Amino acid sequence: MDDSELTDVLEDAGLSPYQAEAYVALLGLGTASATDIADSCDVPDPRIYDVLRDLESKGYIETFQQDSLTARARNPEVVLEDLRARSSKYLDAAETIEERWDQPAITDHEVSIVKRFETVINRASELIGEAEHQIQVGVNPEQFYAVESALRDAHDRGVNIKLSICTGPDERTPPIDEIEGSCTEARHREIPAPFFVLVDRTWTCFAPHSHSVNEYGVLVKDRTHTYIFHWFFLTCLWEIWETIHTERTPETPTTYVDLRHAVRDIEPLLNEGASIEAVVSGYVTETNEEVELRGRITGVEYTGSSMGRTEPVPLAQLAGRISATLETDDRTYEIGGWGAVLEEIEAVEVTIVDVRYE
Template sequence: MDADELVETLEDAGLSPYQADAFVTLLELGSASATDIAQASSVPDPRIYDVLRGLEDQGYIETYEQDSLHARAHDPAEVLADLRSRADRFETAAGEIEDRWSQPDIEEHKVSIVKRLDTVLARADELIREASNQVQIGLTPGQFADLSDALATARENGVDVKVCLFPELGTEPTLPPTDALARACTEARYRDLPSPFLALIDRSWTCFSPHGNSTNEYGMIVNDRTHAYVFHWYFLTCLWEVHETIYSARRDEPPITYVDLRQCLRDVEPLLEQGVTIEATVVGYDTETGREVTKRGTITDVAYAGVSASDERVMPLSQLAGKAAITLENGEERTTVGGWGAMLEDLEAVRITIESLE
């Protein structure tokens, strides 16, 4: 290490530029007068005395009078111990930073970027077990095996679980048997293209990691409803809507439960056109107060931004990309019910149960 590098290192250790330069100069001179140190270094003459006193206060040098102020480097043992202690702290800090970046404290962050897929899967496992209403998840058969116990726990707790399975890169998929799907999900579909891992839990949490062919391995764990809503539409359009159903436990007769208002709207619109009376219970949140409420009544109308095409057997999802709502009446009040992120309606539905069709 040359003198300039040593000066820069001492600056990093806490010395001022003048102090670092004066100390390195004094190491080379052994002992010298303040005037000689100033002339041999970059320290201006008027500043040399303050600089030397500062170094003495910090234990780097000692000064003495000999016709004029002189200085010599102090026994370096204490200085070396301090520098080595600083080096150890820097090394420890570097390791701590790496650990925190790799797996940050989830509870203290809205957005966590992690380095390993295993971290994402572990957090998804925890969140799925704690879910109260719905889980949407896209994963490989191997990842399904890893998370099947967590998904089964969610199902036992009455959570609606949608699973999209897709192959790993370069492998032929072996799909789980029907009994494994029945234990772990409400409905499962299969996409024949590799895709990123994605889990959406209760409209709030997103766990995401690119597929194995991605340039960098990383993951995101986000606790944010808006972020989750964007990925919800990715799930619907890329992982769900157009793919083959390989398992379903959904009922065709009441009671029929929905956690997605748009799916409910697609199913009830043709029934309303046929004059069917639809009795329903809606659990959701008042859009003004945020309080959880339960409403019961008759579905009397649907509204959405798209234009219905009478020749379509099933309303395209694109027709429901904007406003989508149903109207619930019980003789005493009329309630408009929206879906995820509802703002214009009276209620944001999280679960709709069709109790009877007459």
């Protein structure tokens, strides 16, 4: 670093231009009179005395009388400590700027646009790690491995995970033994798709697929907006694609995290005269109190429903209002789906415990 660069740095550290020049000159001279110092830099002679007194008050130099005012640089320990402290602040500021550019602060109710795909991946992994009930995921094989560990931890906690593996012409799905343990059910979409994670009906992480011209991501914490993303997942990443892995067996109870899927399967059974015992977990719509109810599902209702149907209804026909009637030992409840307002209970999970024909 030459004298000019050192002078600039000292100015950044808080010295005036004259103070910085005088100090750099004195470092080269060792001990010198005020006039010699002025001759070695651009400080005017009338100003050199004030400049030296200011440097002494800051702890940079010391002065003494020897025929004339003479100065020498003090042990630089104080100066170096100050510079290092400033350097640390600059580094902290640089890191803070990078973090805030990389990932804006996420508030309780926000839609944020971020500039890096890595930010979306990292945030998705964090949210998967906090999931309590359900996760919907749409990833390509590389992205699957990026969030696999977080998915496995969530699966071990009992979170219901629907995983859509989306591949391009030159990509293959991960082996089934690597998918097992990371999800409740997996399907394969044979078309590239955006990166997608939806957690507990509240958070969505979304980024365009790799062929997109612009790199950006969207982080959403809002139940209304995530409901729209939920339908994107159902219609584009899930409904029509082949199941490649499922934990569902004839012996295990069937658990639904969307009332629409439950109603679609339940309606034909009711029309055949089945008695359906179920456990509904969710929230009281008026108080948001968490509840778990056990009883018999005795009816379903949705916009455009038709009596006597023996085949499952198309998903698109279930896009309107939908509800199920649950009779417990104590009373009868109207169960609604995601965002229920008119029904007493918003269902988060519906588990079919038993189906009997009497």
